[in-house]
Amino acid sequence: MEYRYLGRSGLKISELTYGNWITHASQVGNDVATQCVRAALDVGITSFDTADTYANTAAEVVLGDALASERRESLEIFTKVYWATGPQGANDGGLSRKHIMESINGSLRRLKTDYVDLYQAHRFDSETPLEETMLAFADVVRSGKALYIGVSEWTADQIRAGRVLADDLGIHLISNQPEYSMLWRVIDDEVVPTSRDLGVSQIVFSPLAQGILTGKYLPGQAPPAGSRATDTNGGADFISRWMKDDVLQRVQGLAPIAAEAGLSLAQLGVAWVLQNQNVASAIIGASRPEQVKENVSAVGVKLDADQLSRIDEVLGD
Ligand code: NDP
Numbered sequence: 001m002e003y004r005y006l007g008r009s010g011l012k013i014s015e016l017t018y019g020n021w022i023t024h025a026s027q028v029g030n031d032v033a034t035q036c037v038r039a040a041l042d043v044g045i046t047s048f049d050t051a052d053t054y055a056n057t058a059a060e061v062v063l064g065d066a067l068a069s070e071r072r073e074s075l076e077i078f079t080k081v082y083w084a085t086g087p088q089g090a091n092d093g094g095l096s097r098k099h100i101m102e103s104i105n106g107s108l109r110r111l112k113t114d115y116v117d118l119y120q121a122h123r124f125d126s127e128t129p130l131e132e133t134m135l136a137f138a139d140v141v142r143s144g145k146a147l148y149i150g151v152s153e154w155t156a157d158q159i160r161a162g163r164v165l166a167d168d169l170g171i172h173l174i175s176n177q178p179e180y181s182m183l184w185r186v187i188d189d190e191v192v193p194t195s196r197d198l199g200v201s202q203i204v205f206s207p208l209a210q211g212i213l214t215g216k217y218l219p220g221q222a223p224p225a226g227s228r229a230t231d232t233n234g235g236a237d238f239i240s241r242w243m244k245d246d247v248l249q250r251v252q253g254l255a256p257i258a259a260e261a262g263l264s265l266a267q268l269g270v271a272w273v274l275q276n277q278n279v280a281s282a283i284i285g286a287s288r289p290e291q292v293k294e295n296v297s298a299v300g301v302k303l304d305a306d307q308l309s310r311i312d313e314v315l316g317d
Helices: 031-041 054-067 097-111 131-142 154-171 189-200 207-216 235-242 245-250 253-260 265-276 289-299 305-315
Strands: 003-005 012-014 014-020 047-049 076-081 117-121 146-151 173-176 201-205 279-284
Touching: 003 279, 012 014, 012 279, 014 031, 031 054, 031 289, 054 097, 076 097, 097 117, 097 131, 117 131, 117 173, 117 189, 117 235, 131 146, 131 154, 146 154, 146 189, 154 189, 154 265, 189 201, 207 235, 207 245, 207 265, 253 265, 253 305, 265 279, 265 289, 265 305, 279 289
Parallel strands: 014 047, 014 279, 047 076, 076 117, 117 146, 146 173, 173 201, 201 279
Antiparallel strands: 003 012
């Protein structure tokens, strides 16, 4: 495993982060979830990402249990706030001071820890004054319940505005968590250049486009049993946007590039996002421990200009 600094801070995180959306307390049972966390720890992953909204808070419980016996100082634990969990009362969502202050306490209780390393705004809240949100985050940090602040899927302008306020308050807004993969490169245009200027890193989600970039979904064929595309608890709905024959066909076209590089398609996909130096870590999901063991070999891979341009040609970028 290799480690990168998160934004302009002294915090190092592992280049792969293990994330438990869709899987824990939903697609896989607790035994498999624990085996996946164990596999992540065994390959040197120290960063773990969850959110209060995953499996309606139950995913935080599973992750907290799986990490409970680990040395806390050796872990970086990230969670998020924004969506309502449980009752949909007027104040049960968003980034108001009230929702943030109540949510952090619930997350810490479920994760069985006194603090999270990174507390992230899961989305931007255009209804709440940003000053209120950032002051609430500052108070969470000052109370010791979170060490650093991050955001997720914010635009370049939103990241800049948040960062300016955070600086004024003396807290560290050091990361954004966007979707990023060979198939989804939206952040390249504005978010990455702005973040680089501001000292903010990306912790990217769905680097394999939810499994599409592993090449296991073949055009015109039924998805493999047990895969996300067959998960009736929500996984199949989320991945459906990629389940199109032309996309699956183009992904198959990457196979010779991966083979020549001595990589599986999954390893090529993870390696690709890590070529971007503004990416501090790729958050990988897994429904079985073998996937973690396979994907970790992407760490340290250098793709050259020829390989990168052939990938672009195949994918049509
Ligand atoms: P990935 O793109 O890494 O997809 C992971 C899934 O792909 C696995 O669960 C598995 O699904 C399949 N897979 C992975 N490796 C292999 C392999 N080697 N061979 C075959 N199949 C493989 O990421 P996710 O979409 O899971 O997202 C990762 C994390 O990002 C989440 O857990 C969460 O922490 C974060 N996230 C954040 C969001 C946000 O809004 N901030 C939104 C979404 C995710 P299967 O076996 O079931 O097919």
